Amino acid sequence: MILENGVIRTMEPSLPTAGALAIAGEWIVGGVGTHEAALAPPDRVDLGGRCVLPGLNDSHVHFPTWALAQGEVRLEGTRSLEEAVARVRDALGGVRQGGWLRGRGWRSADWAPVVEPTRHVLDEVTGSIPAILTARDSHSCWLNSAALALADGDLAVPGGVVEVDSTGEPTGVLREESCWHFRDRYAAATLEEMVEASRAGIRLANSRGVTAIHDKDGWLGALEVFQRLDEEGSLLLRVWQSLPYERVEELAAVGLRSGFGSPLLRVGYLKAFMDGTLGSQTARMLDGSGVQITSREELEEIVRAGVRAGFPVAVHAIGDLANREALDAFEATRPEWAPLGLRQRIEHAQLLTPEDVPRFASLGVAASVQFSHAPSDRDMAERFWAGKLAGAYAFCSLWESGAVVANGSDAPIEELDPWAGIVAGVLRTLDDRPAWRPEQAVTVEQALVATTVTPAWLARDERRLGKLVPGHYADLVVLDRDPLACEPGELREVQVVATMLAGRWVHNPPPWD
Numbered sequence: 001m002i003l004e005n006g007v008i009r010t011m012e013p014s015l016p017t018a019g020a021l022a023i024a025g026e027w028i029v030g031g032v033g034t035h036e037a038a039l040a041p042p043d044r045v046d047l048g049g050r051c052v053l054p055g056l057n058d059s060h061v062h063f064p065t066w067a068l069a070q071g072e073v074r075l076e077g078t079r080s081l082e083e084a085v086a087r088v089r090d091a092l093g094g095v096r097q098g099g100w101l102r103g104r105g106w107r108s109a110d111w112a113p114v115v116e117p118t119r120h121v122l123d124e125v126t127g128s129i130p131a132i133l134t135a136r137d138s139h140s141c142w143l144n145s146a147a148l149a150l151a152d153g154d155l156a157v158p159g160g161v162v163e164v165d166s167t168g169e170p171t172g173v174l175r176e177e178s179c180w181h182f183r184d185r186y187a188a189a190t191l192e193e194m195v196e197a198s199r200a201g202i203r204l205a206n207s208r209g210v211t212a213i214h215d216k217d218g219w220l221g222a223l224e225v226f227q228r229l230d231e232e233g234s235l236l237l238r239v240w241q242s243l244p245y246e247r248v249e250e251l252a253a254v255g256l257r258s259g260f261g262s263p264l265l266r267v268g269y270l271k272a273f274m275d276g277t278l279g280s281q282t283a284r285m286l287d288g289s290g291v292q293i294t295s296r297e298e299l300e301e302i303v304r305a306g307v308r309a310g311f312p313v314a315v316h317a318i319g320d321l322a323n324r325e326a327l328d329a330f331e332a333t334r335p336e337w338a339p340l341g342l343r344q345r346i347e348h349a350q351l352l353t354p355e356d357v358p359r360f361a362s363l364g365v366a367a368s369v370q371f372s373h374a375p376s377d378r379d380m381a382e383r384f385w386a387g388k389l390a391g392a393y394a395f396c397s398l399w400e401s402g403a404v405v406a407n408g409s410d411a412p413i414e415e416l417d418p419w420a421g422i423v424a425g426v427l428r429t430l431d432d433r434p435a436w437r438p439e440q441a442v443t444v445e446q447a448l449v450a451t452t453v454t455p456a457w458l459a460r461d462e463r464r465l466g467k468l469v470p471g472h473y474a475d476l477v478v479l480d481r482d483p484l485a486c487e488p489g490e491l492r493e494v495q496v497v498a499t500m501l502a503g504r505w506v507h508n509p510p511p512w513d
């Protein structure tokens with residue numbers, strides 16, 4: 001197949017653009033003029049002046065959770081507790097007999113007045129139907145009394161917070177480990193629910209130009225979900241799968257190392273958490289506030305266990321102290337992991353002290369960030385991190401320091417929409433307001449590298465993914481225009497026209513006129 005009459009952005013600096021692209025089977029075989037001697041008359045696709053980029057790669061997504069969230073009550077954008085409760089009331093009709101009412105996306109800091117939710121306000125509308133409403137950052141959940149009753153008072157776990165009222169009774173809000181423990185124990189979706197939702201989610205992701213993801217739902221059974229989809233032929237994106245670090249000894253015991261899998265699904269890295277989040281005010285800070293999930297010493301042991309088993313580690317760190325301790329742990333263990341070429345990463349890296357910014361590059365630890373979090377968190381960051389913002393969402397500083405910067409959505413916290421993330425990284429605003437801390441904006445080119453080339457590198461796939469050069473998979477997205485030739489104000493209008501995975505159209509095959 002020849003894609004011609006458009007702009008091919010190869011992402012390869014030695015040949016940044018080509019006028020046409022030749023594809024044979026699953027692979028890119030060459031640029032302009034290389035096809036004549038190759039195969040019998042190729043299919044010709046007229047790009048009509050459109051632009052082709054490598055398929056978009058989302059470096060941080062909770063895929064089954066995001067896919068399930070497409071069918072849940074969505075509380076994003078609610079402006080008051082009453083509005084959130086009203087949305088729950090409207091959704092009750094869709095709950096099947098004996099089932100849960102599940103929802104997500106609330107953020108009490110967005111409500112006027114700012115108020116913490118309680119089980120009592122939920123009970124008034126839900127009655128005896130158990131309800132679990134996950135906060136936008138996934139680090140808190142809001143339950144009603146019917147849900148809480150399932151735990152019979154057994155809510156406290158290490159690293160967790162059980163909010164209580166003045167009489168010592170649980171308010172219905174659980175944070176961190178308490179929230180996750182409850183959800184996993186009592187409110188988890190079944191494997192079948194996850195498979196079904198993910199099958200539909202893949203189509204939606206393909207329609208947004210996504211051909212690869214780094215999944216974070218390994219602890220939830222995502223590996224099995226994706227394996228089932230792979231078996232039935234509906235895994236239409238490449239997955240670099242996380243697994244919880246707690247299982248590392250089992251992986252080592254059977255000799256399963258990072259990189260094992262199929263062309264579409266590979267076991268990738270271990271996931272751990274240093275702290276909570278900005279929104280739940282559980283990020284671990286140098287001022288002493290926040291929640292510690294993993295200590296520096298514990299992370300060192302996790303990294304060492306990863307070395308023994310052949311796995312890199314991705315550790316969630318939001319607060320300035322959490323990031324410092326994660327960097328300290330990678331530094332202390334560097335002689336053990338660096339010679340193995342393990343591609344270690346810190347997820348989010350949201351608040352850094354200025355002295356910690358250059359350590360990502362000097363240690364060789366990637367910053368796996370979410371461009372879209374900067375403009376969507378701006379108000380909370382101004383409020384909770386006032387006076388500390390010099391190293392907050394410091395994407396440009398990280399880039400200029402030489403760090404490996406990868407971009408993800410953190411869906412369902414933000415939508416799984418890499419183009420929206422790219423625009424957020426460049427414009428640093430989501431609304432009519434001027435850019436937030438515009439000195440930390442990245443260029444379109446940098447945003448594209450962080451969404452194509454870098455994630456491929458992190459997944460040890462740099463020789464076959466992330467660029468449109470011969471020998472790479474024909475994973476690509478067709479855009480309606482060339483984003484590198486757009487005015488900044490036009491970037492939001494760029495549309496995904498079609499998506500190809502391994503030489504096969506997975507969204508909107510041509511012709512397009």
Ligand SMILES: [Zn+2]
Pocket residue numbers: 060062216410
């Ligand atoms: Zn996440």
